[in-house]
Amino acid sequence: MKQGWLDRMLEAVADRGRELLKLEPGSRTAQDPAALCRQLLSGRGEASAMALARALLQLYAGYGNEERLAFFRMLLTDFGPDLDGMQAAMEQYSRTRDQRDLVRLNQAVEPPRQELFRRLNTAPNGTASLVAMRADLLTLQREHPDLGPVDADFKHLLSSWFNRGFLQMRAIDWRSPAHVLEKLINYEAVHAIQGWDDLHRRLMADRRCFAFFHPAMPDEPLIFVEVALVQGISDRVQPLLDPDAPTLDPADADTAVFYSINNTQAGLRGISFGNFLIKQVVTELRSELPALRHFATLSPLPRFASALKGAWSGEDKGLGRERLAAVLARHGESLCAATGSEDAVEAFRRLLEEDPDGHVDLLSEPLTDVALAYLLTPRAGNGLLDPVAWFHLANGARLERINPFSDLSDHGRRTSFGVMVNYLYVPEEVEANHERFLGAGEVVLSKALQRLRRRLDEQRPQAPE
Numbered sequence: 229m230k231q232g233w234l235d236r237m238l239e240a241v242a243d244r245g246r247e248l249l250k251l252e253p254g255s256r257t258a259q260d261p262a263a264l265c266r267q268l269l270s271g272r273g274e275a276s277a278m279a280l281a282r283a284l285l286q287l288y289a290g291y292g293n294e295e296r297l298a299f300f301r302m303l304l305t306d307f308g309p310d311l312d313g314m315q316a317a318m319e320q321y322s323r324t325r326d327q328r329d330l331v332r333l334n335q336a337v338e339p340p341r342q343e344l345f346r347r348l349n350t351a352p353n354g355t356a357s358l359v360a361m362r363a364d365l366l367t368l369q370r371e372h373p374d375l376g377p378v379d380a381d382f383k384h385l386l387s388s389w390f391n392r393g394f395l396q397m398r399a400i401d402w403r404s405p406a407h408v409l410e411k412l413i414n415y416e417a418v419h420a421i422q423g424w425d426d427l428h429r430r431l432m433a434d435r436r437c438f439a440f441f442h443p444a445m446p447d448e449p450l451i452f453v454e455v456a457l458v459q460g461i462s463d464r465v466q467p468l469l470d471p472d473a474p475t476l477d478p479a480d481a482d483t484a485v486f487y488s489i490n491n492t493q494a495g496l497r498g499i500s501f502g503n504f505l506i507k508q509v510v511t512e513l514r515s516e517l518p519a520l521r522h523f524a525t526l527s528p529l530p531r532f533a534s535a536l537k538g539a540w541s542g543e544d545k546g547l548g549r550e551r552l553a554a555v556l557a558r559h560g561e562s563l564c565a566a567t568g569s570e571d572a573v574e575a576f577r578r579l580l581e582e583d584p585d586g587h588v589d590l591l592s593e594p595l596t597d598v599a600l601a602y603l604l605t606p607r608a609g610n611g612l613l614d615p616v617a618w619f620h621l622a623n624g625a626r627l628e629r630i631n632p633f634s635d636l637s638d639h640g641r642r643t644s645f646g647v648m649v650n651y652l653y654v655p656e657e658v659e660a661n662h663e664r665f666l667g668a669g670e671v672v673l674s675k676a677l678q679r680l681r682r683r684l685d686e687q688r689p690q691a692p693e
Contacts, residue, residue: 261287262302268347269340281351288361296364303378307341342381355389355444359495362386366497383498390442390450390496392504397512400437400452402428407447412437415449415492418528419469419637426471430454434476436484438509440501451502453509454488457481457517461524461650463631465640468526483522484513503623510653523653524628527616528635529644535602535613536645540577546605546613547598549573554687555601559594566590580645588633595632599647600680603627604671612671617649621665624658625651626672 261284268280288299317336321329348354362382369375400408413421421427431437434457439449456468457478462485467473469487486509489502510523538544539552553573556563560572566587569575576594579587605613612618621627627649634640634648652674654661664670673681 259287261299262306265302265307265344269344274350277347278350278352281348281354285348285351285354285357289357293368297368297372300365300368300372300375300378303341303344304375307339307344308377309337309339339377339381341378342385345381345385349389355442356448358382359386359445359493361495363493363495363497366494386496387499389444390499390501392501394442395440395450395501395504396443397438397440397505397508399512400431400439400449402431405447408449411447411449411492412452415452415490416488417490418488419465420639422471426469429471429473430469432475434458434478434481436509436513438505438512440505448492450493450496451489451491451505453486453490453502453505455509455513456485456487457520458483458485461485461522461629461652462487462526463629463634463648463650465526465635465648466637478517479519481517482519483524484510484517484520486523486525486527489525500619502619506623506653507658510655514655523655525620525625525649525651525653526631526634527620527649527651528640529599529602529614529647529649530616531614532599532602532644532647533642536580536598540573546607547602551601551605551688552576552598555597555684556594557687559597562590563594584633584641584645592632595645595647596630597680597684599630599632599649600677601684603630603649604681604684606669617651620651621671622662623653624660624662624665625653626657626661626674627677628652628674629676 264280264284264287268277268284288296291299314333314336317329317333321333345358349358351357362379365375365379365382369379400412402409409427413423413427421430429435436455436457437452438455439452441448442450456462457476458468459476459480459482461483462468465487468485486506489506491497491502513520513523535547536552539547539549542549556572556576560575563572563575563579564570567575567578569578576591576598579591580595584591603612603614603617607613612621617627629650631648631650633646635644635646640646640648657672661672664672
């Protein structure tokens with residue numbers, strides 16, 4: 229990462245602090261993370277605190293997985309809340325109901341590791357180091373869920389540090405710094421960028437790219453969205469990605485299609501600011517191009533193929549085989565005739581897996597029906613099966629159209645059998661849709677999809693009396 233004047237100044241302060249502490253890189257203290265943590269929390273001056281924070285982060289950076297696991301376990305056990313002190317503070321407040329005792333209770337509840345993270349953040353490049361550290365923690369937590377309290381403290385602080393008020397939206401174009409453009413290529417996870425020529429086309433006159441940046445990580449796009457300025461709502465992604473596609477005059481476009489949204493920092497997972505980015509981009513584009521009438525996405529269904537494979541193998545991932553059979557019932561005769569099978573679910577599976585391109589007309593309607601059933605299926609506990617649907621519907625979008633055979637890339641076929649979805653953002657309806665979805669659980673649909681949902685509801689298996 230390019231080092232600015234502030235980073236250089238912080239490095240100089242940290243160097244002075246190391247001299248004052250006589251903290252040599254090979255010393256016993258410099259190799260003892262628990263000792264460094266305790267020293268860092270002991271309340272020394274700024275220079276020494278910065279030196280300790282830098283030493284601890286440098287020590288952690290050299291760790292392998294086993295050492296990282298031990299480090300997080302140390303944070304869990306040695307720097308958790310003082311339970312006895314918390315109990316005493318709670319009893320004191322229960323007796324007095326005094327606001328000063330409430331402050332003491334709040335202080336007792338906070339684990340020391342939260343203050344430790346705050347002090348680590350003062351090190352040069354501390355914020356980026358902590359974001360990377362949380363990414364490691366999330367990976368380890370899959371097999372060690374008991375580390376959850378450490379992650380809860382991380383998330384609590386990062387949610388404040390990466391509050392929308394601190395984020396800066398910037399347009400990225402071909403004139404942007406090369407190191408930022410290179411990161412777009414590296415971070416693009418939805419539709420891979422095939423080198424500089426591909427990126428150049430994605431940044432031409434009829435394309436836009438916007439990203440959020442944080443002042444502590446000025447060269448790191450935290451999330452970015454790629455936009456195509458087109459005529460009509462796009463139902464296929466390959467024309468948008470074609471590096472040889474002709475360039476449209478932006479003044480002739482009536483639609484902005486958000487075709488790729490990428491969160492770039494694994495350590496910020498669960499800290500959502502994508503909704504703010506989309507809404508701000510819509511505002512920006514409306515101001516720049518008043519002729520734009522539609523703001524829509526062309527979105528993937530990243531777990532659709534997995535849910536389908538689970539359904540036809542008998543492993544219910546929210547869309548069970550019985551439900552799938554009911555959805556396919558009206559297509560059963562044509563599906564079975566094409567395969568010689570007597571089971572519509574099996575016929576559907578064979579056509580999708582063995583020869584989808586040879587049966588596009590036959591599969592389009594069944595795929596659309598099944599995709600809608602999948603998109604309307606709730607996830608156990610909360611939300612929807614599809615995380616992208618949850619994101620856009622919670623942001624106030626309308627589920628506008630389902631597009632079979634929309635993404636014919638290897639990735640698109642593997643993850644969603646090529647199906648993509650248009651979510652439509654109508655600025656005047658966004659807030660009402662948001663309330664309907666989060667308040668009443670209502671998925672707002674276009675008129676065409678409302679009709680299809682009624683048909684699917686009629687096909688839903690009846691519960692036994």
